[in-house]
Amino acid sequence: MRVRFRGVEVRETVLLHGPSGWGEFGPFVEYADEEAARWLTAGLEAAWGRWPEPVRDHLEVNATVPAVRPEQVAGVLARFDGCRTVKVKVAERGQTLDNDVARVAEVRALVGPTVSVRVDANAAWTVDQAREALTRLSAYDLQYAEQPCPEVADLARLRVLLARDGVDVPIAADESVRRAEDPLRVAREGAADLIVVKVAPLGGVAAALEIVAGAGLPAVVSSALDTSVGIAAGVALGAALPGLDLACGLGTVGLLAADVAARPLVPTAGVLTVADAHAVVSAADQPGLAGHELSGSRRDWWLERLARCHEVL
Template sequence: MKQRSVLHLAIPLREPFVTSQGVLAERELVVIRLEDDDGTTGFGEAAPLESYDGVSIGAVIDSLRMGPPPRGAPPQARAAWELAELDLQRRRLGRPLGDPFNDQIPVNMTLPAGPPEEVAAAAAEGLRAGYSCFKVKVGLADDVERVGAVREAVGPWPALRVDANAAWPVEEAVAAIDDLAPLDLELVEQPCATLEEIAAVRLRVGVPVAADESITGVEDVVAAARLGACDAVNVKLSGSGGFGPARDALRSARDHGMAAWLSSTLDGPWGIAAALQLASSESLSLACGLATLELFDAELARALAAPSRGLMAVPQGPGLGVEVSEAALREVLVEEVL
């Protein structure tokens, strides 16, 4: 018989994180802990972000109160339960969740939509730290100045992505991307809200287009391919419903001739560890957006090794390969729900 506890966490950010959707000062997460009779423990994490995916912390907690989330529960709740079960099972076996192929995964540095000079300074620091791929949040009036400042700070060779988080209607997206195109962009992520709108934009711009918020599983990947909406997809493990569904989405993208990568919605260490193992198992080549723990101001953020030279080490297990002390959990604990 498994014992379970559900923890509501709030992790402060070192600095407010600004996007076209607003400002985030702390990251709330829901963590489920399963403990077997022999004392083996597995952890799973739900990372909803209501301004991004429309799913509230309360909805996830409610879905986890009675045990395994029912059909139709938020995918983040299903992901948390699946990860906890997998972590528990694989810890018993002394194995990781996936079959890591690479010891390290290339990751991008994510830059919020702050004042151009501040964002450029952060990018320059990232370049010195060894990052070779940068993602800049856009969708505000000063996008050209901010992205231009970043390009000037990092020079001509690093890959530079921009992410609008669905900020633009079609005509604004086309105009904005045309304005940003001379800055040599690797891709523009989620310019509009729907796959149909993204497809319309892709027909009219010369920069590769990626879908993010519009991708929550295999069905969305298939729809994106059918519409010719994008060149690549950004898959979120929590938003897809777990390790297995995210893996299926990545493989579907490959089968349909689209590039794919994994990223975090400011996930905690359990979600990042699972995504690193999955990225390694699937041999993803695009830099993944998983170097976000360093944005947190809490001991819990140090549960995984920090990026080095633009690479993150893949946890080798057992299970997720994450050990978080009780003190680190208490530091950010809002409530132990169960």
């Protein structure tokens, strides 16, 4: 990683190659096999299966700003060409609400009033903390707040409290969808205004499409910090969604210090195209692989994990 993101400094992943092209298997290292196995299903779908037909040929993508200091924000934004939406990480462990306010204020000052700004707390706040934080951050005009609190019931309660306070910040569910036993519960309980969907944690493009249909809420497709190969699957999902009004969090290849593809899937003029994603997945080779291969015990660890997850399927 160029800068630390969700505690990750070095991103490791496995690329699979099958008759349909390249797939990715890169569950975060702390995930147990049962959860990681869904990521394998997604990788196998990409390399051996078929994705649904696209209904659009490009997607708008958001810039993603990790929990950096305000003086680092301009440098991060410079890596996202033409993005009209910015997502800012907040509630990072070891930081304060003042740090979040300073970062979001810097983003808003740099992008001006017409760009949309959203925040992602990764389930780090209690309801009271979220209420206080979003009340302060709403001064910077937020498009939405992603997973402010961990529990579905907390999200539902927060929505009621914010409405009562007159704080207009919609709530998006991410972990409550991708890490939940029941990904539709958040929709059933009225706990979110929209959902964030990610191909790998949800077990593939087809599975994610079903969840969006079942939820009946607007959806945003986001990455799992994948290489261009995994991002291509995200583009396939975004391209197949019947409705898509918001920018997708698929611009994260620029957060990696290096990528595997000859033409990395980074947004140009704020968009990613289905044609470019298709080119990555169907390439004969991924040239970056040669420079980034794992060896020794890390390689063994991934191969053993792959085998164990395959057993779970």
